Amino acid sequence: MRIIAIANQKGGCGKTTTAINLAAALGRNGRRVLLIDLDPQAHASLGLNVESQDSIYNVISRLTPRKLRLENIIQRIENSFDIVPSNILVGTLEQELADEIGRELKLSEVIATVKENYDYILIDCAPSLGILTVNALRASDELIIPVETSRFSIQGVEHLLDIVNLVRDRLNHAIQCRVLITMFDSRLRHSFAMLETFRQKFSELLFDTIVHTSVKLKESAVLGQTVGVYDKYSRGTKDYFTLSKEIICAEKKQPAPAAASVEPKAFSEKMGTLIRQEVKDVQQLFPVRFSYDAAAAKSVFVTGSFNDWSLDDHCRLTQANGKWEAVIALKPGVYKYQFIVDGVWKEDSRNPNKERNSFGDINSLIEVTANG
């Protein structure tokens, strides 16, 4: 059972988008997930078409005439995860709790009443460092800090980490923090330079997964759907699924999730079809070796039209004897590509096939043929 707050006092950095789509992706992995919308703006609720008169306010407030238990206000989303909705009244808790004894523990206490029913509880926080966010931190074991790759985000993350240290020292509660790069635009050189700065600054705190900018994430929120339902093949769906896998990998001695209720025979037939399909696709792929000479470089990626110019760990080169190399399986076709060496875009100087691109520099070209 893991409780994860998603917080950053900076507005618009992808907290709610991460909360909604990570909840859905964990749900698709068979985990029982509860998403608590703790933001009076109620963007997570609205982004899932949930408009509710009852919210976590009715559960925590002592002044409300309509006092409810947490389990009474939970709603089911897309048959995949649960949500505790928010509304504007949640904002009044900041003042109401200000004078209460044990005010930092209120959320933790109400979560305790349902936590046995879930594998994961995610908390979407407001863009502030008020008492509600402190409640979320105190209730959580882990914190995800979504950040855009801009220079000002760094100070914001450092400030939030100071608050986390304060919670550890004053409230005697340690939280494991991770930083998630969101809205990464792989078309901009600036993004790669900033990514390098983030890697140096936050190193092991950074998730390997990067969430790329994807218009489908915006569109799905407007329609009140998770991105996996809106467009299951979009980059947004893939990125949040990868993030869910990275988070699941860190599960320690967790009880196995309840098995899906599928007949064993039907399941094995379905698996058989899937495996045959996978093998067919794999047979159509050809290994292509990309290499780059840069003994002093710290990181080298290759990116191109074969992966939509995105940056992920599949296209990271590894170093051996001063040479950087990666083998990538590609379908037959003609591809444009470039190397990114310590955040700087470079053509493949050993490849004579090239073309000028709209940024005014050079893409290298490669053709993969069916006969290798």
Ligand SMILES: Nc1ncnc2c1ncn2[C@@H]1O[C@H](COP(=O)(O)OP(=O)(O)OP(=O)(O)O)[C@@H](O)[C@H]1O
């Ligand atoms: N990876 C992405 N690609 C494209 N658009 C995105 C991405 N992530 C978030 N957005 C969009 O950016 C806007 C802000 O995102 P979101 O609401 O998730 O941020 P937030 O940190 O929760 O904001 P707030 O601080 O107001 O709560 C939204 O319109 C959202 O659809």
Ligand SMILES: [Mg+2]
């Ligand atoms: Mg939000």
